[in-house]
Amino acid sequence: MVDFSKxxxxDFHTHAEEPCGCHADDGYDDLQTTMAKYFxxxxxxxxxxxxxxxxxxxxxxAAxxxxxxxxxxxxYRRYKNEEVAELAAENDDVLIPFASIDPAKGRLGAREARNLVENYGVQGFKFHPTMQGFYPNDRMAYPLxxxxxxxxxxxxxxxxxTGVGSGMPGGNGMRLKYSNPMYIxxxxxxxxxxxxxxxxxxxxWQEEALAVAQHKPNVYIDLSGWSPKYFPKILVQYANTILKKKMLFGSDWPMIAPEKxxxxxxxxxFRDEVRPLILKENAMRLLGVS
Known part of the structure; x- marks a missing residue:
């Protein structure tokens, strides 16, 4: 288990890649290559x-x-949640497993979620509305x-x-509208x-995200996918003040390395007293560890 004291x-946002690498036949390698150049x-x-x-x-x-x-x-082929969780368990001194389930699976997905938590130690769930093609407030997702x-x-x-599909024909078919935080x-x-x-x-939609996080007690923001040198001033302002306990360090590895x-x-x-909150303390509280 991760020793959080050490x-x-x-890093609240890293992506698992399959051992065999990218797949030429489903187009995933084209997406990854384009994103790697972008980042x-x-x-x-x-x-x-x-x-x-x-x-x-x-x-x-920890990641x-x-x-x-x-x-x-x-x-794009699905990387099985069970396999990712098992690999994370082999490296549980640094890795914290989350899973991803297509919300269109409805009650089937709900059953999978319960099993992953109960039997595979999964600690949370990742959704990508743009890639998964759904509005987060679509009632089809509610059983999950x-x-x-x-x-x-x-x-x-x-x-x-954040650059996923950026510059590809038709944005690689990805519709940005699904990822407006106001739907969440x-x-x-x-x-x-x-x-x-x-x-x-x-x-x-930066201001929409800040509004939702400020208004709803259960909503946090991770700061992944962008270098902090490009953060909007209003994001830094809120992170330094009223949302200082709701901001999380995230890199978006492997596109952005944590050290970068x-x-x-x-x-x-960022204020000196806020930095420890963003880097670790807020995440520990969210994960329920002391």
Whole structure:
């Protein structure tokens, strides 16, 4: 298990990549290659879960890691949640497993969520409305949300535009409208006891995200997907003041390395007393550890 007293930070947003790498026949490698160029990622092939664990171990950082179940919408092969959880268990000194379930699976997905928490140690769930092709407040997703809420685990939602599909024909078929954080406001109303994380600075809906996080006690924001040097001033302002206990460090590995994010964070205009909250303390509270 992660010794939270010893790690220097908790990265709340890292992606699991399959051991075999990208698949040429379903188009996933094209997406990954384009994203790597967009972000300036330093690898030739995306790192495996084991390689991810080794990197975070070297950095003395714990990492929330997850796949994205977007197979129905994109055709990209699903990385099985059970396999990711098992690999995380083999590296549980640094990795914290989250799962991803297509909300269109309804009660089937709800059953899977309960099983993953009970039998595989999954600590939360990742949604990517743009890649999964759904509005977060679509009632089809509610049976899955109900199951997650019963477990007490958090739900993390991609928001805004971070570069996924950027520059590809038709944006690689990804519709940005699904990731407006205001749709998640409905989810926060209907599931007030389910912790919710809005992933990324929610460009072009940054103020909407801040409004939802300020208004709803169960909503947090992770700061992944952007270098802190590009953060909007209003995001830094809120992180330094009324939302200082609701902001989480996240890199978006493997597109952004944690050390690169942290280097920019050190130079950004965050208050000294706020930095420990963002880097670790808020995440510990959200994960229910002391």
């Amino acid at each position: 790690v220097r930070a908790i 300036g990622a330093p690898w030739v092939h995306p790192p495996t879960v084991a390689e991810t664990a080794a990197h975070y171990r070297e950095m003395n950082i 929330v890691i997850f796949p994205v179940d977007a197979e129905r919408e994109t055709g 949300y109900e199951a997650i809420a019963e477990t007490g685990k958090p739900a993390l939602f991609h928001t805004g535009q 406001d409905d989810v926060a109303v209907d599931f007030p006891d389910m912790p919710i994380i809005l992933a990324h600075p929610s460009f072009p 994010w942290l280097g920019a964070f050190e130079k950004a205009d």
